[in-house]
Amino acid sequence: MLTVSHLTKTxxxxxxxxIDVGFSIAPGSVTAIIGPSGAGKTTLLRSLNRLLTPETGEIQLGDQEMRQLPPRALRLVRRQIGMIFQDYNLIEPLSALENVLHGCLGRKSLAAGMLGLYTKEEKSRR
Ligand SMILES: Nc1ncnc2c1ncn2[C@@H]1O[C@H](COP(=O)(O)OP(=O)(O)O)[C@@H](O)[C@H]1O
Ligand SMILES: [Mg+2]
Incomplete structure (x- = not known):
């Protein structure tokens, strides 16, 4: 369960x-956040994985409070969150598969990541 309450970012x-945003999302459900440009969609998504830090509010993901997590715990939670940026941030010289596989980098050693060494299991995962 994801529960967000009283989120404010200036x-x-x-x-x-x-401004004082709150909602709950049940596990396994699919939710769309819609609104006009400037409504705060990007600010909200960036707050959820703490790419930015709202000044007030709570973000409870399962038993973790995202705003309180120390760096290591935050890295572990971020591994479970996939985010596709509006401008994609694709690396053009790489193939589509390699761009997707880069989503695994948080789980790999520095050397394997730098060399682009992915396992068969990672390549075949959907
Ligand atoms: N980096 C920023 N600096 C200052 N204001 C920003 C910044 N990013 C977004 N805003 C403002 O915050 C509000 C919400 O923006 P945003 O989250 O990008 O909305 P959306 O993604 O729904 O278009 C807008 O008024 C926008 O101008
Ligand atoms: Mg946006």
Whole structure:
């Protein structure tokens, strides 16, 4: 279960990205967040995996409170969160498969990651 409550983010220039946002999402369900440009969709998604830190509110994912996690625990939780950025951030010289496999980098050793050594299991996973 993902439970978000009272999330507020104000950018340094005073723009308000989120004002007291709250909702719950049940495991296994599919949820779409829709709204006009500037509504705060990107700010919300970036807050969920703590790419940015809201100044107030709680983000409870299972038994973890995302805003309280120390760096190591945060890395472990982030491994379970897939995020595709609006501008894709694809690496053009690499194949589509290699771009997808880079999602596994958080689980691999530095050397295997740098050399692009992926296991058969990683390559065949859907
Ligand atoms: N880096 C930023 N600096 C200042 N204001 C920002 C920044 N990113 C977003 N905003 C502002 O926060 C609000 C929400 O933006 P955003 O989350 O990008 O909305 P959406 O993804 O729904 O288009 C908007 O008013 C936007 O101008
Ligand atoms: Mg956006």
């Amino acid at each position: 950018y340094p220039n005073g723009k308000r990205g989120l």
